[in-house]
Amino acid sequence: TQLLEQSPQFLSIQEGENLTVYCNSSSVFSSLQWYRQEPGEGPVLLVTVVTGGEVKKLKRLTFQFGDARKDSSLHITAAQPGDTGLYLCAGAPWDSGYALNFGKGTSLLVT
């Protein structure tokens, strides 16, 4: 069962454009993490959001956690080729302990 629905699955944009990736669920999460993965490497943690309504910024990346703790978004401003990669959202449902459920990922290509 895919708890986290991530969209879009693929995104190809030009340098300088803005984009938003969405991560949605019908389940409530104690926290959500966003990772970026490059080919042949392990995912790298970008941010963890814990509080409903929380907004975190990491340079040109803005992460938001929904008020109900069921969804999250990642917004990239003025994308650069170095932002290319697979973006994964992952969350630990309230009753699952610490095991993370991963979305299917968004493959971003910036040219």
Place this chain on the structure above:
Amino acid sequence: GAVVSQHPSWVICKSGTSVKIECRSLDFQATTMFWYRQFPKQSLMLMATSNEGSKATYEQGVEKDKFLINHASLTLSTLTVTSAHPEDSSFYICSARPKSSYEQYFGPGTRLTVT
């Protein structure tokens, strides 16, 4: 901080042999370690969760006798793929969770090719 290593980074083995992959947390103690499998252009699929000193918990559909997991210390977990077959070829990634944290830190992955 929060560095996780995996060894080997890639391995080629013959069908029927066993392969062991090590996962180490280098600068923190990992209460829990996780093993994932990833197919090309797909997301991570959780295989099992292991807590130090106890038996691993396997996800549905993952054969525990084929994928042996040992979590002998707070910094080391191993995954042994027994009697490997070509369909076991994949990218295996481990992650480690510090105590009282929801965050997981991932290793660089191991590319297994079974011929």
